[in-house]
Amino acid sequence: MFWVNGASQASVDPSDRGLAYGDGLFATMRTGAEGILFFNAHHARLTAGAARLGFQWQMSEALQQQLHALAIEYPHHCIKLIVSRGVGGRGYTPPETVNPTEIVSVHAIPSHYAKWQQAGICLKTSSIRLGLQPLLAGMKHLNRLEQVLIKSHPLPQGFDDWLVNDIEDNVIESSMANVFFIKGNRVITPSLALCGVAGVMREQVMIALLEQNMNIECLPVGAERLIEFDSAFITNSVLGIVDVLAIDSLKFSRAPITAQLRQTLSLTL
Numbered sequence: 001m002f003w004v005n006g007a008s009q010a011s012v013d014p015s016d017r018g019l020a021y022g023d024g025l026f027a028t029m030r031t032g033a034e035g036i037l038f039f040n041a042h043h044a045r046l047t048a049g050a051a052r053l054g055f056q057w058q059m060s061e062a063l064q065q066q067l068h069a070l071a072i073e074y075p076h077h078c079i080k081l082i083v084s085r086g087v088g089g090r091g092y093t094p095p096e097t098v099n100p101t102e103i104v105s106v107h108a109i110p111s112h113y114a115k116w117q118q119a120g121i122c123l124k125t126s127s128i129r130l131g132l133q134p135l136l137a138g139m140k141h142l143n144r145l146e147q148v149l150i151k152s153h154p155l156p157q158g159f160d161d162w163l164v165n166d167i168e169d170n171v172i173e174s175s176m177a178n179v180f181f182i183k184g185n186r187v188i189t190p191s192l193a194l195c196g197v198a199g200v201m202r203e204q205v206m207i208a209l210l211e212q213n214m215n216i217e218c219l220p221v222g223a224e225r226l227i228e229f230d231s232a233f234i235t236n237s238v239l240g241i242v243d244v245l246a247i248d249s250l251k252f253s254r255a256p257i258t259a260q261l262r263q264t265l266s267l268t269l
Helices: 017-021 039-053 061-073 112-119 145-151 200-211 223-228 256-264
Strands: 002-004 024-032 077-084 101-108 121-125 161-165 171-174 178-183 186-190 215-219 231-236 240-247
Touching: 017 077, 024 039, 024 061, 039 077, 039 200, 061 077, 061 101, 112 240, 145 161, 171 178, 171 186, 171 223, 178 200, 186 200, 200 215, 200 231, 200 240, 200 256, 240 256
Parallel strands: 121 161, 121 240, 186 215
Antiparallel strands: 002 101, 024 077, 077 101, 161 171, 178 186, 178 231, 231 240
16 A cells, blocks of 8 residues: 555656665664554654655644544554655655655564574674764655665574674664673664664663663674674564564573563553
8 A cells, every 4th residue: 555645546757866876764663552653753754754864844733644544444554654754856866845745555563583582692793884974864855775785685594683783893783773782881882973774773772771771882883793792682663672582603592681671661562
């Protein structure tokens, strides 16, 4: 099910800059019994991301009502919202007048996510590394070719997702989620100052940890440091929080904090 600028099954203009250049952003939002989880955080990130790309976008009341109605109609689903700069010319230069394109779609939550929450997962380090671009770092923009290349490689047997480093061999994220590491009473998540996606769930987990008086730090994490940590977990807005049991041949123990966080943030699938 797709809607373009509020119209069901409408088409996207072939000259849309989201299609031509990946000139836009997107959010994947999980729905619950009462609507979209952490809606205000998703809204704020999209608005800030558009400003960083250099175009103004404010979610209309009509779009908010549509998203809320879809969330009520389709609880325990995923709503994807794409916002592009809209129609533009052939060249890279952005048009002076911007009319953003909004594309809404509804999807089932992958069935294996519940199993992942219960059983945990294993990550394999990808041979593909992320480039560094601080102007885009943290943003969930439409240029996701690095992730497409990463996902195009089949995972070895026994692994569930890729762990991705940057070109300087710092751990950044999994192919689709943010990553956290635990050592004693310290929780560390990689710095995303130069690349990577700063997910809404990452932000919510950090807030929840601070509210529990936990020590949470955003730091560069070199790949050689993985051996230092006791536990690890990944987060995104659809799968919630999932324990990492292994990275390559390195094993991790489950941390009680992950079950607590799933309960605190109502993330259990």
